[in-house]
Amino acid sequence: MDENRLDGNAAAEVLAEIFTFEITTARAACVRCGAAGEVGAQMAYVSEIGTVVRCAACDNALIRVVRQDDGPQRYWLDLKGIEYLQLE
Amino acid sequence: MADAPRKLAWRIGEIVETSPETPRTKSVCLEIPGWDGHRAGQHVDIRLTAEDGYQAQRSYSIASAPENGRVELLIERLDDGEVSPYLTEELRAGDGLELRGPIGGWFAWDAREGGPLLLVAGGSGIAPLMAIIRHRQAAGNEVPVRLLFSSRSYEEVIFREELESLAAGDETLEITHTLTRSAPPGWQGYDRRIDEEMIGEVAFSPDEWPLAFVCGPTPLVEAVATTLVGLGHEPARVKTERFGPTGG
Numbered sequence: 001m002d003e004n005r006l007d008g009n010a011a012a013e014v015l016a017e018i019f020t021f022e023i024t025t026a027r028a029a030c031v032r033c034g035a036a037g038e039v040g041a042q043m044a045y046v047s048e049i050g051t052v053v054r055c056a057a058c059d060n061a062l063i064r065v066v067r068q069d070d071g072p073q074r075y076w077l078d079l080k081g082i083e084y085l086q087l088e
Numbered sequence: 089m090a091d092a093p094r095k096l097a098w099r100i101g102e103i104v105e106t107s108p109e110t111p112r113t114k115s116v117c118l119e120i121p122g123w124d125g126h127r128a129g130q131h132v133d134i135r136l137t138a139e140d141g142y143q144a145q146r147s148y149s150i151a152s153a154p155e156n157g158r159v160e161l162l163i164e165r166l167d168d169g170e171v172s173p174y175l176t177e178e179l180r181a182g183d184g185l186e187l188r189g190p191i192g193g194w195f196a197w198d199a200r201e202g203g204p205l206l207l208v209a210g211g212s213g214i215a216p217l218m219a220i221i222r223h224r225q226a227a228g229n230e231v232p233v234r235l236l237f238s239s240r241s242y243e244e245v246i247f248r249e250e251l252e253s254l255a256a257g258d259e260t261l262e263i264t265h266t267l268t269r270s271a272p273p274g275w276q277g278y279d280r281r282i283d284e285e286m287i288g289e290v291a292f293s294p295d296e297w298p299l300a301f302v303c304g305p306t307p308l309v310e311a312v313a314t315t316l317v318g319l320g321h322e323p324a325r326v327k328t329e330r331f332g333p334t335g336g
Contacts (some may be wrong), residue, residue: 005306006330012192013133013147016096021163024194030311 008042011051014065015039018075027086033058034083055081096191098135100184105318106224110210110244110281113212114176115151118159118185125154128223129216129301129329132159132189136171142171149215149303149329150190151247162215162246195329199224202297203231204292208282208312210238210304214246217303221261225254232260232264236290238282239310240269264290282308284315294320303329 003051008024015023024040035057042062045052064078079085101118107188108114131149136142165176179185197205197220205224207217214237224231236255239245245265255263266286279288292298300321302312309330316326 007195007328007330009192009195010147012194013096016191022193038194040192041324041327059172 004045004047005045006044008044008053009040009080010046011044011053012040012064014051014067015063016069018065018077022086025046025070025088028057028062029083029086030055030060030062031081031083032060036086039063050076059084096188098186098188100221101159101187103179103181103183103185104190106179106210107248109132109162110127113164113246116161116175116185117152117180118165118187119157120187123157123159123256126150126152126159126190127193127198128219130190130192130209130219132161132187132191132215134161134171134175134289135188136174137178137186138288139293146171147191149219151215151218151222153219153226155223155226162212162218164212183193183222195303195327197223197299197301199227199229199231203233205231205233206291206298206300206316207233207235208237208287208300208302209235209306210282210306211218211240211244211301212246212302213329213331217301217302220301221251221254225258230260232292233262234290234292235237235261235263236266236286237263238266238268238304242270242275254270284318287312287315288319291316291319291321294322297322298325300326301329302326304331 010026025038027036028039030037042056043054052061053063055062060081062081066076068074101120102121105117106114131147132145133145135145148161150159152250163172163175166172188310209217240297251263253263268281300316302309313326313328317323
């Protein structure tokens, strides 16, 4: 068991710094397997380096986000694992 | 843009009260100027800053109902933790605490969403589920609720008296305890870790289309969620919140 494996909800903090809508209840479709579900229902891997949200069905990386805290605060956001996001 | 973007900003809350729940847990009640309310199940981030500038940050679930204008957090003291010993031992009424939130809309429940609700908690994983139970009570909602609550011992059952008194006055709220390490003499309830047989006895059947919220240590959450899905519950209706390894 990976100790850093958490619910997608655990990625809510860093994503809420970026998105102005509630991202954990948005539905994301995986580009690899096509499964669609709420971001909060996927798996989050949270570490000092950054956060990766993976598809609960196939483990594909849906969202990768890295935050730089030293110096000017910056984010790197990689969403290429997501086919589409459905927002309410 | 029509609406100003919602910004997740740090702010200072004031400690109004702290009260021990069990030997290792404490409720910390905060008044937060400008707080716009929360949904039952959401959490906040707490940030502590040392004199040398070192910062430590942790997430804590909100245990109070949205109807209660204050925000109550349940803090479990982890002896080797960086944050929880300070929060449980040093904080006093009148102190300020830096926090931001509410965070997370997925592991959350509004009374109008209905049920029935199956709540499964391990230890301090009761906190967001307590917010749900308190919210349901405050909203006068009568959705049937079953809580299966795993604790190490009777003394360590968090919110025990409040849960007893809520269940005593409400026949749609059923509470089942299991004690995994020690049980008092004459204990009639479960005294083992949550397993498939126990879930089968306590949970609503999948036909009743319950909404499940499971919160606690990762092994408990994964075992319960896997069992529920195996019993035929719809995966999208089993919401989980695992405690991270950085706790404390």
